[in-house]
Amino acid sequence: MSTGTSKRPGPSRKEVTHQRIVETAARAIRRSGYGGTGVAEIMQEAGLTHGGFYAHFESREGMLAEAADRAGADGMGMLARAAAAAPPKKALEAMLRAYLSKEHVEVAETGCAIAALGSEMPRQAPKVRRAATRRAKEMIDLVARQSPDWGQPGAHERALVTVATALGALVLARAVDDPKLSDAVRHAALNHLTPAG
Amino acid sequence: MSTGTSKRPGPSRKEVTHQRIVETAARAIRRSGYGGTGVAEIMQEAGLTHGGFYAHFESREGMLAEAADRAGADGMGMLARAAAAAPPKKALEAMLRAYLSKEHVEVAETGCAIAALGSEMPRQAPKVRRAATRRAKEMIDLVARQSPDWGQPGAHERALVTVATALGALVLARAVDDPKLSDAVRHAALNHLTPAG
DNA sequence: ACCTGCGTATGATGGTCGTCATATGAGCAC
DNA sequence: GTGCTCATATGACGACCATCATACGCAGGT
Secondary structure (H helix, E strand, O other), X not given: OOOOOOOOOOOOHHHHHHHHHHHHHHHHHHHHOOOOOOHHHHHHHOOOOHHHHHHOOOOHHHHHHHHHHHHHHHHHHHHHHHHHOOOHHHHHHHHHHHHOOHXXXXXXOOOOHHHHHHHHHXXXXXXXXXXXXXXXXXXXXXXXXXXXXXXXXXXXXXXXXXXXHHHXXXXXXXXXXXXXXXXXXXXXXXXXXXXXX | OXXXXXXXXXXXXXXXXXXXXXXXXXXXXXXXXXXXXXXXXXXXXXXXXXXXHHHOOOOHHHHHHHHHHHHHHHHHHHHHHHHHOOOHHHHHHHHHHHXXXXXXXXXXXXXXXXXXXXXXXXXXXXXXHHHHHHHHHHHHHHHHHHXXXXXXXXXXXXXXXXXXXXXXXXXXXXXXXXXXXXHHHHHHHHHHHOXXX
16 A cells, blocks of 8 residues: 555655655755765764665765755745745735744754855855756746736846845844844845835 | 064064964855864964964864954955945945955955855854854944935844845855856846945 | 073874775565 | 565774874074
């Protein structure tokens, strides 16, 4: 019963484990950074031992690339969910409120990959940067599509600015060691980016 | 003749070396990140060997805190210099043009510490975060003072948004592996933040 | 010229990390 | 049930790192 019985091969055991490792790694890199995430730590967190790692990935870098892609998809999913749960007119505002929520500032593990890893990106392997760039473009397009002036000239530019402002506010709010300043940054960006709500 | 002769004790040899190490480290962390910067690498880059390190710092973390403070001061200095070189009316614009210049995107080593280290900040030791937070506040205040609406209500909030937007644009422009997108982010933020230059 | 202190170099230690060779053990075909 | 296959575990190797004990050598005073 468990896996498909008759025809469909279904995901092999190895593929299931592989995805579990990638998912674990996608959270680990957002928590500890690329450089701060070790092979053994990920494997243990996925309920395995470090030895079998190279049966799943050609190298640590290869795993980081898959993890970065997965982390980017996670962040996108969070925004898309927030947008889908709001009336179309309020989709952009809902995304921004989710992105700049106190919760997102406090727990990076399941949030935006660019905010959690942005300043480490320039040093990463080409594979890693390529995956992250693709996800960043998806995120910008998502914001552009939900903007009220979609299709009008300059709309894409405005989406870039919106993303930059939200990203910068999140990075700054997380970086700073002063809860008052952190909240001030969050609220200032939110008030600026949402019309009057 | 070389060092002060008569009264003034002048900086001792150790203090000179100490400052050289800190300056080297301030550039190293912006190039390689907190985690990617080793004790031996810094000492060698400063023309020394790794052994004498603990005659200057109580620990690697202590050095990182001093380096973070110095890196923050560097970024501030760059903005202050840009502002001072422009007529008062154009000071804010000059700072933003320097901050969002192609050069600043390409070489992080001597630029803004929060952009270079932002996503690694939440994991750093309290000393390090405290130094970075203090410098961040200085930077925000610098922007606020050069804004045209200084003193009016909401000016500080607007400065927060300006800083967040510039910071986010810089982080995003650096993170992305596509020069076209990098330039687009830079220019979009610049056009948005400068009235009509 | 010799002695004295302090700043720096040499070298070692314990720990962690990425990587890989090989052993173990579970699931399936017959 | 017996044997085969593949996923995972065990264990080891070399490299690198932070930290520290100790040896060296260059300054200035006499």
